[in-house]
Amino acid sequence: MADFMSRHRDLLSRAVEASKARAFWTPFPEIPSGKIYGETARTDGAEAFAALKDTPFEIAGHPEERRIGGEVSPWGGALGITYPAACPDTLIEASESAFDVWSEAPVEARIGVCLEALTRLNAMSFLLGHATEHTTGQAFPMAFQAGGPHAQDRGLEAVAAAHDELTRHAAETLWEKPQGKRPPIVIRKRWHIVPRGVALTIGCNTFPNWNGYPGLFASLATGNTVIVKPHPGAILPLALTVRVLRDVLAEADLPRDAVLLAADEPGAEITEDLVTHSATRIVDYTGSGTFASWIRRHAGQALFFSEETGVNSVTILGTDDFRGMCANLAFSLSLYSGQMCTSPQNVYVPRGGIVTDEGPKTFDEVGAGLAEAIDALLEDSDAAAQICGAIVRPEVAERAAEAASAGRVIRSGGETGHGRSATPWLVAVDGPAGPQEDECFGPVAFLIPCDDGEAAISAASGIAATKGAITAALYSRDEGEIERASRAFARAGVNLSVNLTGGIYVNQSAAFSDFHVTGGNPAGNASLTDTAFVAPRFRRAMVRWPEAPETREHDA
CATH class of the missing domain: 3.40.309.10 (Aldehyde Dehydrogenase; Chain A, domain 2)
Known part of the structure; x- marks a missing residue:
């Protein structure tokens, strides 16, 4: 089993501190430069994207009942990529099967998987940039940032917030209540982290990674399995992300089905079936307020995080x-x-x-x-x-x-x-x-x-x-x-x-500093990535029992 946490402990510590300080910090450079990402990174990314076009997109071991795909670049031309697809029940069953092992994995093992995946995704930012450019219509410089480093920043911010919440309190303690002249009451207490279950991340067409990573990584880090449901017009950026995560999970000897891709196509969407499934316990959604309202009406079983329609x-x-x-x-x-x-x-x-x-x-x-x-x-x-x-x-x-x-x-x-x-x-x-x-x-x-x-x-x-x-x-x-x-x-x-007049614009939102959306008006009920965004994804359940005096003396 790979020990990813040891490899990335310093990265996590810096991310946790940055999220508290709210000053500028990023480990993932936003400039698409060969001096930063390697002299051949630009060419390698373009060639890797070209090689994906007009081919089946393979995800090892992923449930597959058929192939779908109809992405067309806003810059011109169909991508011709097909993805493994399965019905909602198949995906939910696979996700639930992975849940016990993934949810019971040590916190550091889960966090390590997330950190390793983010660093690997950062190394392939040029490929992610091309994938984002040709599914969203963003020009390449923006697509590189939004599909790559800036999305990775937001994912890392969510992981840091999750680690902070998961480790905020002691996992075990010896509770001793004095009783005056009588012997004290002594109880051993242990708290189990209990994730909610299957989480659903619903991707949007315009910023699939930037908007998708916070919920995806917050749910994974807190022990929930995740089904990633991309927009039919922007599957590739999230499909690449799912594939990387599944590879890292396999290397960590953890179930790959902790992360699944729910690809669909116009006219045969599966989003509603996934949202309303009794096993779906968390939904992260970016999109229209109309569908957000539908989710609220029909998915009472799920914790719902939204970014919706607004008038800026x-x-x-x-x-x-x-x-x-x-x-x-x-x-x-x-x-x-x-x-x-x-x-x-x-x-x-x-x-x-x-x-x-x-x-x-x-x-x-x-x-x-x-x-x-x-x-x-x-x-x-x-x-x-x-x-x-x-x-x-x-x-x-x-x-x-x-x-x-x-x-x-x-x-x-x-x-x-x-x-x-x-x-x-x-x-x-x-x-x-x-x-x-x-x-x-x-x-x-x-x-x-x-x-x-x-x-x-x-x-x-x-x-x-x-x-x-x-x-x-x-x-x-x-x-x-x-x-x-x-x-x-x-x-x-x-x-x-x-009074913005220089090189900072109202459109921009910086990870580790700006809380994106406040959750305080109808444009969204969640803020990236404050405590309220992360902490509700798990609960603590206590087990306690009286401690025998001889055991205490032995411990002493």
Whole structure:
């Protein structure tokens, strides 16, 4: 049996400390450089991806009743990869069969498996980058980070949190209660870690690894077996992950079926059957609020962690750097064509305009400044493709264009000329109802006039509280205004960024520092990766018995 924990003990210690300090730290470099990952890593990754296309994807020992696969790259062309598939009952049975051995394995053995898998996944980040690029439509630099190092950071953060929770309390103790002149009551107590059972990780189409790893590794580390259910359009990144984990499990002499792939295809989805199965005890889900609501109604037997639909906002009340603000927001609005859970959508601006370093700006001038910054950013088609990426599904661009028709177009969305691409629409809307009242996933943002600054803060924080939001941004020159807004957004359960004008963007969320989603509004009930995300995945059950005096004397 391989002793992976000894190999990675220092990595774990540093991860635990980093998760407490919340300062910058990562063991997994985000730069796709041969100097970091090896001089041939880029070529090796591209060749490995090419070799996977138009072939059966093999996972040793995995349950297989048929083959499925229909992934099509948003950049063009079918992947032609088929995956082993089995019905829900077969997968659940295999997962349950592995549960006893995996759940009773020592904590350090389970943690060691997770750490070894993450380091192996990091070594293959170029392959994961190509797999992510051609299933999600992200441009390669983003796909490398989101499918590789940044996802691995989030997985490691979950493992560190799990280890901290699992080892927070003593596993055994001698409890002695004084009785005055009488002999003390002496009881030996031992606590068993009791995982919940079979966990289901439901992957999304846009960020399969980044959103999937926290729940996957939190459940594994706490002793639950996991069935990974990818989106039919983005199977490969998670299939590669499952294969690595199963290889590590086998080397650790632990059951490979502790991790399984639940591949399916459009029209023959198995998600609902897995979610509602009586053996499914944990569900991690990223996706629409509609299906999240369905899960809540139909999976009462399972602990449910969600990241759902939300309306992220920007409130512009003033700025000391108008050009810097516009450039920063142009990047945030354009990045991955607005297909991020952190992408801003609603931009609230006072009707009377704002005060800036360039003098007063009217509402329309703010809109024009944003449109000009987007045009400048995306002027070169190659650079635009690297920023905007490709649209994950055709209907995303269609819905964005339809939503844009409901207002006054400030900037028309377009194409970059690469893949299935789209640059952002910027649309002015006014009134109490319209497309801005719900999430419009994709390349469209709404400029919304408000009576004054307080009304803008109220509108932005209010929609976060009622419809959900993961991010919010504020631009203001007034410290009192900033403080009032900070309290309003905190009460709405949304993370706030203030006066970003440089190289940090509201879209970004850093592992070991930023808690992604607060769990405090309808955009999600869980936060990556706080105590509440990890600790409920297991329980402690006590066994106690009186300690005989002679045993105590012997122990002494």
